[in-house]
Amino acid sequence: MNSRQLFLHTTQRKPTSRPPVWIMRQAGRYLPEYRKLREQQGSFKALYRNPELAAEVLMQPLRRFPLDAAILFSDILVIPEALGVQVEFKTGGPVLEKRIESLADVQALDVSNVRKILSFTNQSLQASREQMGDQKALIGFSGAPYTLASYMVEGGTASRTSRLRRMLYEKPDVLKALLEKLTDSVIDYLLMQSENDIDALQLFDTWAGDLNVHTYIEFVFPYVEKIFTQLQKKNIALIYYVNGSAALLKNVAELSVDVIGIDWRMSMDKAIEFTGAKKVLQGNLDPLALFGSSASIREKVHDIHLSLQGHPYVMNLGHGILPETPIDSVEVFTKEVLALAK
Ligand code: CP3
Numbered sequence: 001m002n003s004r005q006l007f008l009h010t011t012q013r014k015p016t017s018r019p020p021v022w023i024m025r026q027a028g029r030y031l032p033e034y035r036k037l038r039e040q041q042g043s044f045k046a047l048y049r050n051p052e053l054a055a056e057v058l059m060q061p062l063r064r065f066p067l068d069a070a071i072l073f074s075d076i077l078v079i080p081e082a083l084g085v086q087v088e089f090k091t092g093g094p095v096l097e098k099r100i101e102s103l104a105d106v107q108a109l110d111v112s113n114v115r116k117i118l119s120f121t122n123q124s125l126q127a128s129r130e131q132m133g134d135q136k137a138l139i140g141f142s143g144a145p146y147t148l149a150s151y152m153v154e155g156g157t158a159s160r161t162s163r164l165r166r167m168l169y170e171k172p173d174v175l176k177a178l179l180e181k182l183t184d185s186v187i188d189y190l191l192m193q194s195e196n197d198i199d200a201l202q203l204f205d206t207w208a209g210d211l212n213v214h215t216y217i218e219f220v221f222p223y224v225e226k227i228f229t230q231l232q233k234k235n236i237a238l239i240y241y242v243n244g245s246a247a248l249l250k251n252v253a254e255l256s257v258d259v260i261g262i263d264w265r266m267s268m269d270k271a272i273e274f275t276g277a278k279k280v281l282q283g284n285l286d287p288l289a290l291f292g293s294s295a296s297i298r299e300k301v302h303d304i305h306l307s308l309q310g311h312p313y314v315m316n317l318g319h320g321i322l323p324e325t326p327i328d329s330v331e332v333f334t335k336e337v338l339a340l341a342k
Pocket residue numbers: 023024025026027028029038043044071072073074075076077089092093094141157204206243320
């Protein structure tokens with residue numbers, strides 16, 4: 001069975017000899033060949049906006065490690081850009097040119113050209129498939145509405161998302177108007193991606209873990225569910241990742257999604273108790289564990305595997321890989337997953 005079949009069998013809950021493995025943010029700064037290419041091209045944007053370069057960057061980790069899947073090389077913040085808000089990637093993280101504060105700000109966002117403005121994504125997916133061949137899984141993605149709203153209301157990364165959560169209580173109608181526009185844009189963008197030769201789509205909800213069950217049910221669930229129900233007919237595996245999902249997992253498991261990404265805080269056996277037999281899991285090695293010894297990494301791979309007790313899952317980290325990560329550790333991690341084969 002090749003990597004692509006292994007990935008698809010797993011997402012369809014069919015038996016496999018081992019879990020497939022890929023790594024969130026597997027293409028990027030921990031690789032010297034990435035840093036070199038970015039320097040030559042001048043910026044991260046220059047890489048993801050050029051389909052040939054995006055495909056080259058996507059290939060870099062596949063050449064080094066025995067990964068079963070690759071993810072489109074782009075960013076979740078292409079959506080705010082497509083709606084007319086400029087984004088700059090600085091050393092401290094992304095900075096958005098203006099913050100959304102009022103209904104007038106939301107009304108000024110133009111959602112009519114998302115497909116057109118982001119059509120380079122189709123070319124990136126096509127170039128990526130051409131480069132990687134048909135034996136591995138290709139994953140498209142988008143940011144989820146609440147997480148995109150977080151960047152648009154905060155103007156960048158904000159560790160406790162307090163501006164956004166204040167808006168949620170103070171001006172819920174403004175936030176809902178923004179979430180509706182983002183939901184329609186994400187649907188357009190993901191339907192467009194699904195017209196390419198891809199195997200899965202992942203929705204990143206990096207900041208939804210800041211919410212409690214009540215605010216999650218009101219400001220996240222219906223929007224994400226609308227996205228997944230629109231994509232269900234497409235015969236593509238749907239993956240949903242929330243960072244810090246422990247308090248929300250029971251609700252997350254009610255979404256029309258195939259695979260639930262689990263962050264590193266929660267043990268997989270506990271996660272299954274909330275998500276049940278029907279949801280495939282993905283995760284969840286602590287990205288910082290890759291700074292430990294080879295022996296400890298191998299042991300943790302086995303711990304995750306054992307805690308799943310035969311339940312289908314996609315091996316991954318519990319959040320994106322960090323730029324300082326030792327490359328050798330990534331090799332140890334991915335090779336150890338191959339060694340799980342029965
Ligand atoms: O292999 C891959 O996964 C690459 C594709 C990818 C990127 N960003 C490239 C990137 C994906 C799937 C993302 C998702 C993304 N982007 C998320 C969700 C995942 C998560 O980490 O929670 C978020 C929140 C973003 C927004 C974003 N983009 C931030 C906060 C940052 C700055 C932090 C950082 O790591 O630099 C970025 C920049 C970014 N996105 C880089 C890359 C390769 C670094 C750009 C560079 O300096 O070269």
